[in-house]
Amino acid sequence: MGWDERQRAMLAEMGFRLPAVRAAGSVAAEEVDAPAEVAAEHPVAPPAVARAPVAMPPLTAPVAAPAPRIAAPAGFAGLDAPALRDAVAGCRACGLCEQRRNAVYGNGALQQADWLIVTDPPDDADDAAGDALTGDAGRLLDRMLLAAGQSRVAGKNGEAPTAFVTPIIKCRPPRGRAPQPAELDACEAVLARQVELLRPRLVLALGLQAARRLTGLAEPLGKLRGHAHSWGGLPVVVTYHPAYLLRSPADKAGAWDDLCLARRTLTSS
Numbered sequence: 288m289g290w291d292e293r294q295r296a297m298l299a300e301m302g303f304r305l306p307a308v309r310a311a312g313s314v315a316a317e318e319v320d321a322p323a324e325v326a327a328e329h330p331v332a333p334p335a336v337a338r339a340p341v342a343m344p345p346l347t348a349p350v351a352a353p354a355p356r357i358a359a360p361a362g363f364a365g366l367d368a369p370a371l372r373d374a375v376a377g378c379r380a381c382g383l384c385e386q387r388r389n390a391v392y393g394n395g396a397l398q399q400a401d402w403l404i405v406t407d408p409p410d411d412a413d414d415a416a417g418d419a420l421t422g423d424a425g426r427l428l429d430r431m432l433l434a435a436g437q438s439r440v441a442g443k444n445g446e447a448p449t450a451f452v453t454p455i456i457k458c459r460p461p462r463g464r465a466p467q468p469a470e471l472d473a474c475e476a477v478l479a480r481q482v483e484l485l486r487p488r489l490v491l492a493l494g495l496q497a498a499r500r501l502t503g504l505a506e507p508l509g510k511l512r513g514h515a516h517s518w519g520g521l522p523v524v525v526t527y528h529p530a531y532l533l534r535s536p537a538d539k540a541g542a543w544d545d546l547c548l549a550r551r552t553l554t555s556s
């Protein structure tokens with residue numbers, strides 16, 4: 288995998304150090320596989336032993352912009368993005384509407400998205416702002432996405448965003464408790480309509496609750512990472528929530544493995 292200057296800068300901001308570019312005639316630094324380099328540089332890894340990259344499992348080749356298997360029910364069916372955002376803001380389909388300050392629709396690509404990033408439920412800051420992944424965790428996510436060649440904001444030269452970020456459930460459960468199955472069921476109608484509108488090629492699940500919901504597996508996050516799953520006909524790759532990575536920077540190397548897996552999943556299609 289090759290790394291341009293921007294990606295190298297983003298990786299550095301994530302805490303990864305790539306080797307300096309070597310002189311012409313030698314092996315270029317960009318040809319070095321990033322996860323192994325990350326492992327070698329990372330403080331929690333044995334410094335002299337490079338960790339093997341995460342193996343790429345056999346994948347069912349995803350089709351660009353597939354039709355989602357999960358269809359939006361009548362309440363949201365047919366709504367365009369602005370109307371759906373408005374509907375979510377006033378949604379009372381489950382009890383979480385009672386204590387939310389703001390529903391969180393999400394942000395990013397306005398039309399087709401390469402990556403749909405589905406996060407754990409809104410935290411207190413997201414609930415207050417009415418937006419997904421605000422603050423330091425959001426800034427870390429933005430650097431991670433840029434390093435992976437994705438972005439949820441427009442580029443400096445007017446490039447359209449390629450990713451959209453939205454929580455698995457749009458209203459914050461009281462005191463940050465885990466959402467209940469009935470609440471997740473109710474809110475999946477919104478996510479299904481977002482998939483119809485955005486036609487993503489891949490879903491990146493950030494955090495345990497998003498990962499368990501999308502994979503249908505009640506496993507620890509570590510068992511859900513490292514291979515692609517399927518949700519509604521879309522490939523799903525699981526990784527850590529950026530808020531967790533801020534608390535546990537040793538796991539940034541694993542997050543980078545997951546982003547590389549996501550890239551390989553799309554390029555193998």
Ligand code: SF4
Pocket residue numbers: 375378379380381382383384390456457458470473474477
């Ligand atoms: S969590 Fe989802 S289904 Fe429940 S009220 Fe909020 S937007 Fe509606």
